[in-house]
Amino acid sequence: MKSQFYLTLCFWLFGVLVLLAQNDSTFFKRITSDSSKNQLNLDAVYNRPFLQAGKTPVAVGGYVESKVEYLQTDGVSEGYQFQMQRMTLFVSSSIHRRIKFLSEIEFEEGTKEINIEFASLDLQFNPMFNLRGGILMNPIGAFNQNHDGPKWEFNDRPIAATQMLPATFSNVGMGLWGKYAKKNWIFGYEAYLTNGFDEQIINNTENKTFLPASKLNPDRFEENTNGRPLFTGKIALRNRKFGEIGLSTMQGIYNKFVDDGLILDEKRAVRVWAIDFNTTLPKLNTFINGEWAWVAVNVPETFTQQYGNRQSGGFIDVVQPIVRRKIFGFDNAVVNLACRLEFVDWNIGTFKETGDPIEDKIWAIVPALSFRPSAQTVLRLNYRYHAQTDILGNPAALTGGFQFGLASYF
Amino acid sequence: MGKNFIYLLFTLFCCAILFSTCEKILPPAPAENELLDGPIPGLTGAENARFLKGDIAFNDEIFTPQTGLGPLFVATSCGSCHAGDGKGTPFTTLTRFGQTDHTGNQFLHLGGPQLQHRAVLGVQPEGIPNGATFSRFTPPANTGLGFLDFVTDADIVAMSDPDDNNGDGISGVPNWIYLREYVASRANAIAQSGKHIGRFGKKAATYDLLQQTATAYNQDMGITSNFEPYDSYTGHEIDPEVSNQTIQDVVFYLQTLKVPLPRASENAAVTARKQIFQKIQCAACHRPELKTGYSPIAVLSFKTFQPYTDLLLHDMGAALNDGYTEGSATTAEWRTPPLWGLGLSKNSQGGKYFLLHDGRAKSIEEAILLHGGEAQNSKALYQALSPQEKQQLIQFLESL
Ligand code: HEC
Ligand code: HEC
Numbered sequence: 001m002k003s004q005f006y007l008t009l010c011f012w013l014f015g016v017l018v019l020l021a022q023n024d025s026t027f028f029k030r031i032t033s034d035s036s037k038n039q040l041n042l043d044a045v046y047n048r049p050f051l052q053a054g055k056t057p058v059a060v061g062g063y064v065e066s067k068v069e070y071l072q073t074d075g076v077s078e079g080y081q082f083q084m085q086r087m088t089l090f091v092s093s094s095i096h097r098r099i100k101f102l103s104e105i106e107f108e109e110g111t112k113e114i115n116i117e118f119a120s121l122d123l124q125f126n127p128m129f130n131l132r133g134g135i136l137m138n139p140i141g142a143f144n145q146n147h148d149g150p151k152w153e154f155n156d157r158p159i160a161a162t163q164m165l166p167a168t169f170s171n172v173g174m175g176l177w178g179k180y181a182k183k184n185w186i187f188g189y190e191a192y193l194t195n196g197f198d199e200q201i202i203n204n205t206e207n208k209t210f211l212p213a214s215k216l217n218p219d220r221f222e223e224n225t226n227g228r229p230l231f232t233g234k235i236a237l238r239n240r241k242f243g244e245i246g247l248s249t250m251q252g253i254y255n256k257f258v259d260d261g262l263i264l265d266e267k268r269a270v271r272v273w274a275i276d277f278n279t280t281l282p283k284l285n286t287f288i289n290g291e292w293a294w295v296a297v298n299v300p301e302t303f304t305q306q307y308g309n310r311q312s313g314g315f316i317d318v319v320q321p322i323v324r325r326k327i328f329g330f331d332n333a334v335v336n337l338a339c340r341l342e343f344v345d346w347n348i349g350t351f352k353e354t355g356d357p358i359e360d361k362i363w364a365i366v367p368a369l370s371f372r373p374s375a376q377t378v379l380r381l382n383y384r385y386h387a388q389t390d391i392l393g394n395p396a397a398l399t400g401g402f403q404f405g406l407a408s409y410f
Numbered sequence: 411m412g413k414n415f416i417y418l419l420f421t422l423f424c425c426a427i428l429f430s431t432c433e434k435i436l437p438p439a440p441a442e443n444e445l446l447d448g449p450i451p452g453l454t455g456a457e458n459a460r461f462l463k464g465d466i467a468f469n470d471e472i473f474t475p476q477t478g479l480g481p482l483f484v485a486t487s488c489g490s491c492h493a494g495d496g497k498g499t500p501f502t503t504l505t506r507f508g509q510t511d512h513t514g515n516q517f518l519h520l521g522g523p524q525l526q527h528r529a530v531l532g533v534q535p536e537g538i539p540n541g542a543t544f545s546r547f548t549p550p551a552n553t554g555l556g557f558l559d560f561v562t563d564a565d566i567v568a569m570s571d572p573d574d575n576n577g578d579g580i581s582g583v584p585n586w587i588y589l590r591e592y593v594a595s596r597a598n599a600i601a602q603s604g605k606h607i608g609r610f611g612k613k614a615a616t617y618d619l620l621q622q623t624a625t626a627y628n629q630d631m632g633i634t635s636n637f638e639p640y641d642s643y644t645g646h647e648i649d650p651e652v653s654n655q656t657i658q659d660v661v662f663y664l665q666t667l668k669v670p671l672p673r674a675s676e677n678a679a680v681t682a683r684k685q686i687f688q689k690i691q692c693a694a695c696h697r698p699e700l701k702t703g704y705s706p707i708a709v710l711s712f713k714t715f716q717p718y719t720d721l722l723l724h725d726m727g728a729a730l731n732d733g734y735t736e737g738s739a740t741t742a743e744w745r746t747p748p749l750w751g752l753g754l755s756k757n758s759q760g761g762k763y764f765l766l767h768d769g770r771a772k773s774i775e776e777a778i779l780l781h782g783g784e785a786q787n788s789k790a791l792y793q794a795l796s797p798q799e800k801q802q803l804i805q806f807l808e809s810l
Contacts, residue, residue, distance in 0.1 A: 072437060203530070207490060265531055303530070306485070351500070353500035392499055394759075401436055
């Protein structure tokens with residue numbers, strides 16, 4: 001309750017700042033994000049529009065995302081649903097030219113979930129050698145690093161990047177990151193040790209192996225369930241002409257194998273690998289962005305195969321700007337056509353009893369039309385169609401419907 | 411400005427059209443007669459609300475160690491074994507062991523009657539003890555159970571023919587069982603030396619849906635209740651992990667699940683197919699029509715319905731004798747399973763058939779050919795049918 005009070009207070013202070021900013025635009029300065037191709041996904045945390053007051057070292061920013069949808073599954077609909085998906089506030093400050101702090105607080109679905117997504121101090125010894133410590137975002141795949149709503153033409157986050165990989169999975173820890181650029185090439189790396197997963201990844205009410213279940217553990221910011229750090233590492237390479245490719249991994253132990261010095265179980269590993277890429281095609285300006293990931297969890301033979309020991313899935317987005325001109329008085333407005341294809345196999349393997357494949361998969365297609373009055377704001381209309389097959393491979397549950405939403409940095 | 415305004419109007423208009431036509435261009439509901447789940451039509455608003463509560467507990471409530479799962483268990487929710495309220499598969503099949511005759515289970519101290527072959531992290535599951543015989547039980551469909559629940563004991567006894575007085579070679583008997591303490595006997599129950607008539611489960615060893623539900627929570631998921639308070643792992647009486655209310659809601663849900671709707675309407679061809687079914691004696695056990703007595707749930711009261719069962723035990727011969735039993739049934743005796751909804755079995759069995767008590771029959775024909783004992787005669791009549799008649803019979807069964 002107390003924390004909610006402080007968060008609300010922060011929010012109002014922020015509001016007052018924004019109001020002031022509007023009154024005295026010489027005092028406040030808008031730092032727009034850098035859209036040049038010098039940026040990697042790992043830069044996304046800092047590469048956002050911020051508002052800075054005079055010469056103070058503190059800059060603030062945030063974004064908001066909301067939508068209305070009408071979805072129907074096998075003829076049954078919940079009707080029209082208006083959702084405030086999330087509001088996120090960030091505050092960054094430069095303590096020194098090479099010491100920075102950034103924090104990001106997210107309010108999901110009203111105040112149902114309030115998370116500190118990011119609160120880290122960065123200390124630069126050398127561009128290739130930065131120390132980061134605090135609550136940091138485990139850089140698995142690209143979406144986790146670059147998830148701000150206004151950057152996407154789709155109202156929903158990709159299933160593979162939110163439910164198979166945990167979206168905005170942040171943990172307390174520390175590690176190193178760095179960047180190196182030469183001519184057309186930029187190379188980046190990140191390597192962190194953090195608190196990690198717990199047994200909820202197989203003891204959860206989703207009835208499937210579900211990595212994001214660990215996000216429900218509020219203790220993960222102060223206690224590691226088994227004392228073993230989770231390693232997250234990523235390397236990324238961008239060529240200014242061809243685009244960016246990233247390889248990342250997370251490796252850890254999820255179960256409490258020992259408690260108070262007593263052995264409870266063997267150590268059980270959770271391993272994740274992901275590959276991501278993005279590029280903008282020359283001339284056409286088509287933006288292509290995709291990610292694929294694999295999960296391997298050591299689920300005991302004596303548990304139920306309902307919870308799989310392997311998963312894989314990913315998505316690919318294609319965004320095609322079709323109009324770029326002044327519309328409704330917005331100078332640089334853009335209209336995009338886009339489409340997302342996504343797939344997750346929640347449980348790869350065969351049943352011990354029959355040798356038949358375990359199904360449990362979902363695929364979706366999401367055509368979209370979006371309007372960006374400015375780069376920081378997007379209105380998006382999606383049609384969503386997805387098919388979810390149960391573990392036995394019975395006729396899929398079909399869901400379809402429309403979603404209209406808006407997202408903007410502020 | 412004028413042009414912009416027109417654009418804007420046009421876009422808004424398109425959006426409005428899209429959203430208002432949603433219902434028409436979205437994934438439609440499968441035909442009513444393709445689905446097993448859903449309430450009996452004609453429930454009151456309050457009854458529908460109760461049905462939904464039970465539905466959620468049955469299908470959506472997944473147990474975890476935090477909410478009481480296990481430590482020994484077979485599955486994590488009712489719905490994982492009874493997908494879409496239809497039949498199950500070998501993955502969801504249960505094993506019970508340790509009883510060979512009416513004197514009861516000799517392996518209760520070694521984990522009997524039910525094998526819990528799965529366990530939570532760090533715990534070793536059970537195995538079948540040496541010397542114990544066992545049967546496998548593939549989950550049946552849960553449709554129309556309310557109607558079966560309200561068939562009167564008198565009607566069941568009237569269908570039985572223990573001494574085969576009519577000389578058709580078929581001698582159905584009820585399973586006479588002792589009631590669990592928490593189970594109340596039915597109005598006008600018929601009892602025989604302290605035993606009552608069981609009607610649920612493949613051996614008909616369960617008295618009513620309350621007993622079925624409370625034991626399923628306890629034995630299938632390791633969830634204790636006020637009704638079944640003993641933990642299957644330690645044998646100790648522990649705090650209830652599911653409330654009485656939830657159990658009663660699930661019972662109500664099971665009682666008010668609709669009956670499967672036939673997928674062929676009455677016409678000359680269907681009548682002809684049904685005649686084959688009657689002619690070769692299938693209907694002597696798979697009784698086409700039963701009726702309910704009084705029920706406090708109005709839609710179940712004094713109704714006739716078409717389940718294709720007599721709720722009685724029949725000796726099915728050596729092939730189906732696993733050497734395991736429950737209640738007063740012999741090891742070769744099985745309760746006639748209802749055949750309604752048979753054609754929809756595949757929709758919950760991953761596109762295949764797993765028929766008979768343990769799912770060993772991979773087609774309807776194989777199920778028929780495995781009939782023996784009291785059904786030997788009927789099977790022989792089936793085998794003597796022309797290929798065309800056989801096909802018609804199968805078509806009839808698939809349309810149920
Ligand atoms: C491990 C899989 C499994 C789980 C979990 C499970 N069941 Fe069952 N269910 C079965 C099997 C197998 C049978 C057949 C048992 C028998 O014949 O004795 C059955 C039988 C039944 C029947 C009797 C149907 C009939 O036609 O006689 C009902 C009712 C039922 N289950 C309800 C439930 C409820 C309610 C739950 C959850 C509390 C549940 N089941 C959980 C496997 C399961
Ligand atoms: C003597 C009684 C009897 C007769 C006669 C009989 N059945 Fe059965 N039937 C049973 C019993 C009992 C079972 C369950 C056996 C088991 O589970 O092992 C059964 C099972 C079945 C099944 C499998 C159902 C399921 O859900 O798994 C089908 C199909 C079937 N019978 C069809 C027929 C047909 C067709 C005929 C006529 C040729 C017939 N039966 C005659 C008693 C009978």
